[in-house]
Amino acid sequence: MTTRLVELAGTPDVGAARRSAGLVCDEAGLRPLLRTRFLTAVSEVARNAVVHGGGGRILFDVVRRDDRVGVRAMVRDHGPGIRDIPKAMADGYSSTGSMGRGLGGTRRLVDEFILECPPTGGTRVEIVLWAR
């Protein structure tokens, strides 16, 4: 089972992240709708890391829990973290005046969504979508 890592330095890397996410979806055998949801969620969190987080990296793998198979993305950025997480999760909120970080919407696309700002800095987001 492969793990894929994509460095996120600029917006072209968001496309690279989507392509890697697609390979992991193939490996997990995700059906088209779930694949679209996962790739869209990956696009959102990867772009956030580039635009708000000063870059970072994203890691993909296939996860197996009990008899389930799913796909997971873990992104960590170099930014200052998020001061007010509930506010950032609300639809339409953005610290840069764009349409929002899309975090609330992203959470609705996946089965598991973890967002944390560790004391060592940056923002860490982990998303999991189970194949059904």
Add this chain to the structure above:
Amino acid sequence: MKNAVPIQKLGDVFLVTVQMDLHDQLALALQEQIAEAVAGTDCRGVLLDVSSLAIIDTFVGRLLADTARMVRLLGARLVVVGIRPEVALTLVDLGVSLADVTTARTAERGLEKLGIDLP
């Protein structure tokens, strides 16, 4: 990034077909190309075919809405054609409404929405 996306003129309309992977720079170049194409002619509208797009995220969604507004300011209309069903479902959950964007399932229906009758 000039002419990054093929734009064809068919009578009164431009037909723009978006390619498989619309990365951010290409998406912005596309918007500019459409503006230049529309401003330079007396066209009635633009059909933007997105049927090859596997995903539309908030960035591309916002770009579609902005492009539709821009084309309207130039006195023409934009119709987004062929959003895939799984993309439509995902957009709804993502909270991207595209309420101001005219859409159609096929190019023929898109032309109808531009008020153009097919022979």
